[in-house]
Amino acid sequence: MIPEIGHFSLILALLVAVLLGTLPIVGAARGNEVWMGLAKPLARTQFLLIAFTFVCLAYSFASMDYSVAYVAKNSNSKLPIQFRIAAVWGGHEGSLLLWALILSIWTLAVSIFSKHIPDDTRARILGVMGLISVGFLLFMLAVSNPFERLIPAAVDGSDLNPLLQDPGMIFHPPMLYMGYVGFSVAFAFSIAALIGGQLDAAWARWSRPWTTLAWVFLTLGIMAGSNWAYYELGWGGWWFWDAVENASFMPWLVGTALIHSLAVTEKRGSFKAWTVLLAICAFSLSLLGTFLVRSGVLTSVHAFATDPRRGIFILAFLVVVIGGSLALFAWRATSVGRGGKFDVVSRESFLLANNVLLAVAALSVLLGTLYPLFVDALGLGKISVGPPYFNAVFAPLMAPAIFLMGIGPIAQWKEASLPELSTRLRWAFAISVMTAIALPLWLGNLTPWIGFGLFLGFWVLASTVILLKQRLAINPSSSLIARLKANSRSWWGMVIAHLGVAVFIFGVTIVKGYESETAVKMFPGDVTHLAGFDFKFNGVSGHQGPNYRANRGEFVVSKNGEVRTVLTSEKRLYTVTNMPMSEAGISPAFIHDLYASLGEPLENGAWSVRLYHKPMVEWIWFGCLMMGFGGLLALTDKRYRIKKRSKSVNSQLSEVAI
Amino acid sequence: MALKARHKRLLLIAVGLALLSGAVALIFNAFSSNMVFFYTPTQVHKGEVPHDTSFRIGGLVLKDSFKRGDDGLTVHFVVTDTAQTVPVVYKGILPDLFKEGKGVVAQGKVGADGVFTASEVLAKHDENYMPPEAAEALKRAQEQGKTVVMPPSK
Numbered sequence: 001m002i003p004e005i006g007h008f009s010l011i012l013a014l015l016v017a018v019l020l021g022t023l024p025i026v027g028a029a030r031g032n033e034v035w036m037g038l039a040k041p042l043a044r045t046q047f048l049l050i051a052f053t054f055v056c057l058a059y060s061f062a063s064m065d066y067s068v069a070y071v072a073k074n075s076n077s078k079l080p081i082q083f084r085i086a087a088v089w090g091g092h093e094g095s096l097l098l099w100a101l102i103l104s105i106w107t108l109a110v111s112i113f114s115k116h117i118p119d120d121t122r123a124r125i126l127g128v129m130g131l132i133s134v135g136f137l138l139f140m141l142a143v144s145n146p147f148e149r150l151i152p153a154a155v156d157g158s159d160l161n162p163l164l165q166d167p168g169m170i171f172h173p174p175m176l177y178m179g180y181v182g183f184s185v186a187f188a189f190s191i192a193a194l195i196g197g198q199l200d201a202a203w204a205r206w207s208r209p210w211t212t213l214a215w216v217f218l219t220l221g222i223m224a225g226s227n228w229a230y231y232e233l234g235w236g237g238w239w240f241w242d243a244v245e246n247a248s249f250m251p252w253l254v255g256t257a258l259i260h261s262l263a264v265t266e267k268r269g270s271f272k273a274w275t276v277l278l279a280i281c282a283f284s285l286s287l288l289g290t291f292l293v294r295s296g297v298l299t300s301v302h303a304f305a306t307d308p309r310r311g312i313f314i315l316a317f318l319v320v321v322i323g324g325s326l327a328l329f330a331w332r333a334t335s336v337g338r339g340g341k342f343d344v345v346s347r348e349s350f351l352l353a354n355n356v357l358l359a360v361a362a363l364s365v366l367l368g369t370l371y372p373l374f375v376d377a378l379g380l381g382k383i384s385v386g387p388p389y390f391n392a393v394f395a396p397l398m399a400p401a402i403f404l405m406g407i408g409p410i411a412q413w414k415e416a417s418l419p420e421l422s423t424r425l426r427w428a429f430a431i432s433v434m435t436a437i438a439l440p441l442w443l444g445n446l447t448p449w450i451g452f453g454l455f456l457g458f459w460v461l462a463s464t465v466i467l468l469k470q471r472l473a474i475n476p477s478s479s480l481i482a483r484l485k486a487n488s489r490s491w492w493g494m495v496i497a498h499l500g501v502a503v504f505i506f507g508v509t510i511v512k513g514y515e516s517e518t519a520v521k522m523f524p525g526d527v528t529h530l531a532g533f534d535f536k537f538n539g540v541s542g543h544q545g546p547n548y549r550a551n552r553g554e555f556v557v558s559k560n561g562e563v564r565t566v567l568t569s570e571k572r573l574y575t576v577t578n579m580p581m582s583e584a585g586i587s588p589a590f591i592h593d594l595y596a597s598l599g600e601p602l603e604n605g606a607w608s609v610r611l612y613h614k615p616m617v618e619w620i621w622f623g624c625l626m627m628g629f630g631g632l633l634a635l636t637d638k639r640y641r642i643k644k645r646s647k648s649v650n651s652q653l654s655e656v657a658i
Numbered sequence: 659m660a661l662k663a664r665h666k667r668l669l670l671i672a673v674g675l676a677l678l679s680g681a682v683a684l685i686f687n688a689f690s691s692n693m694v695f696f697y698t699p700t701q702v703h704k705g706e707v708p709h710d711t712s713f714r715i716g717g718l719v720l721k722d723s724f725k726r727g728d729d730g731l732t733v734h735f736v737v738t739d740t741a742q743t744v745p746v747v748y749k750g751i752l753p754d755l756f757k758e759g760k761g762v763v764a765q766g767k768v769g770a771d772g773v774f775t776a777s778e779v780l781a782k783h784d785e786n787y788m789p790p791e792a793a794e795a796l797k798r799a800q801e802q803g804k805t806v807v808m809p810p811s812k
Contacts, residue, residue: 382695382791383693397684
């Protein structure tokens with residue numbers, strides 16, 4: 001009964017979404033205030049219905065209702081409760097429902113925190129979000145219904161993929177989707193502005209906090225996924241340039257460009273058309289990413305053949321959303337108008353250069369991800385482009401972007417002077433070069449890549465220090481606290497996020513340059529030396545988990561005879577799916593991670609094992625955390641708080657526009 | 659002497675275009691030099707494969723073909739598309755889901771002796787899941803209508 005109620009509620013949600021996607025937009029065009037006013041209650045109703053649907057599906061999982069096909073396919077009675085709930089988004093249908101739920105949450109949030117936005121703009125924004133929702137709900141009801149019954153019901157479920165039975169599964173997908181779907185807000189703002197013909201500084205100020213928040217979620221979601229892969233796959237890697245990862249990385253690159261270009265649009269009124277284009281691209285790539293990962297096209301482009309309706313619906317939806325918004329852009333962008341002028345050397349042009357670099361980088365990832373699929377779909381054979389391609393492309397594209405990151409915040413808006421900039425930054429440059437050479441020499445291994453990576457890290461660090469000094473030198477008579485406070489929170493957010501990039505670069509460079517690994521055969525009692533540490537293998541013992549059997553291996557790690565840590569790594573066999581899984585034993589620390597993972601059992605209690613010493617690998621994720629924190633800090637900036645004064649200004653603006 | 663605004667703008671556009679075309683050239687160059695092609699064991703047999711660059715092969719791990727060296731890390735196995743077979747040697751730890759009779763994809767080079775030296779062995783994380791390349795190899799072998807010859811197991 002519950003699944004049917006959920007199904008019914010989903011149908012009602014579609015009806016509400018259809019109303020939300022039409023009435024307010026038509027109302028805004030005709031100046032009908034009643035229809036515009038419907039946007040808010042409709043957004044709220046839609047949220048309640050989709051949330052109720054979601055609870056129904058979660059209940060079916062929790063109560064082990066194996067008469068529901070999706071539940072039977074993705075869970076099992078022995079699956080612990082937290083994973084049974086997370087299994088709601090463990091497959092195709094449920095992740096679409098999560099997507100729709102998160103979209104309705106963002107829509108609800110916009111309907112609540114938009115008191116200062118003119119009625120017609122708000123109606124258009126909520127209407128566009130309603131239209132996106134229509135697409136997803138229609139797709140689910142037509143071809144991906146999570147409530148489809150299984151007759152006769154299964155005795156037990158066929159279990160969630162063991163790879164997904166991890167705390168990472170509880171946090172990573174919702175975070176990532178909050179980021180993906182969050183870009184729909186910036187997208188809806190842009191479409192609304194194109195329809196209404198109002199693209200001004202106020203528009204940029206309204207969409208900025210939403211975009212930043214979505215970017216924060218996406219950053220943290222990608223970080224969680226990378227960290228999960230690191231400890232779960234047992235290969236010691238943190239980024240594989242896998243198509244699934246690329247799908248989340250492309251919107252991030254474009255989203256990063258977008259938050260910077262929005263800053264220019266708000267502060268200087270420039271880049272309007274470019275900002276709108278980026279907002280459209282960021283959301284389009286989010287949609288593409290969702291479907292790439294969730295349609296099975298990566299497993300095989302021929303997977304569509306098993307259910308061609310899904311493939312055709314997805315392609316049609318992408319064409320309508322991406323093609324439609326780009327057509328609208330081409331039609332209306334000329335009316336946007338040019339912004340403030342700027343010189344060749346100015347903060348605007350540095351930001352523009354960075355924007356282009358980020359966009360080109362996103363394009364290169366798109367090419368590497370989609371081209372093999374096209375070749376395969378056209379029947380021209382199978383090719384793959386792996387990490388070597390992405391590494392070869394990424395370093396040369398990102399290096400100038402990171403170099404400019406040091407200059408941009410120091411350069412003046414509108415017109416800056418190159419000689420002045422070079423005078424300001426020459427010490428930062430000199431110190432970065434010297435440290436980048438001296439540090440690897442001291443550590444005993446200097447290669448061009450290590451030196452270059454460290455230079456970029458130190459460059460960002462040193463130029464940020466110069467920036468801080470410059471800002472704090474203003475008004476020297478007041479106290480330090482007062483001078484610190486004189487800078488806005490969004491400025492501090494920028495500083496922290498940029499320092500996060502430096503921390504990230506240090507992590508990547510050091511771990512790439514100085515990591516050590518070995519694969520060896522070890523008998524119980526054997527000792528392997530790696531990077532100055534002694535790994536002693538104490539053999540394995542059997543353990544029984546809730547739905548798996550495990551061989552648990554113990555490694556005692558010591559240095560100069562002094563025990564530093566004990567690593568336990570497991571080789572599990574999940575009994576329902578009969579799938580083996582590795583759980584790496586990791587001792588994470590500020591300076592380095594020690595990492596041991598069991599390979600295969602050999603004769604007489606011996607195992608093949610992988611051992612890693614990974615210096616500063618945690619800095620990679622800590623850098624991402626800093627970027628996310630910087631974004632959050634920027635969100636708390638005073639100027640985003642609703643003020644009476646700005647409200648009156650906005651309503652005047654909208655009157656002028658009408 | 660300061661440049662005129664119009665000249666400055668032209669300069670900016672020229673520099674921008676030059677950099678952009680440089681970036682595009684970089685991307686396509688990296689792309690074409692890092693493409694890894696896929697071949698079936700039948701194609702390996704016919705000698706249709708490159709000799710100096712690495713490529714991928716896919717198929718099933720032949721039953722009873724798996725042997726482990728004394729060091730515990732070097733492994734020998736045979737990949738088949740049910741029409742032809744290719745012997746593979748690999749030094750390292752195999753993925754969790756590597757099993758005789760199951761699908762596998764290996765990346766590496768083929769030597770003069772016909773042995774494929776793998777630098778990487780891939781098997782994805784699903785017991786029933788067949789790597790797309792392996793499935794393709796089996797399909798092509800079937801389409802060519804060859805009699806299915808499984809070499810006798812030892």
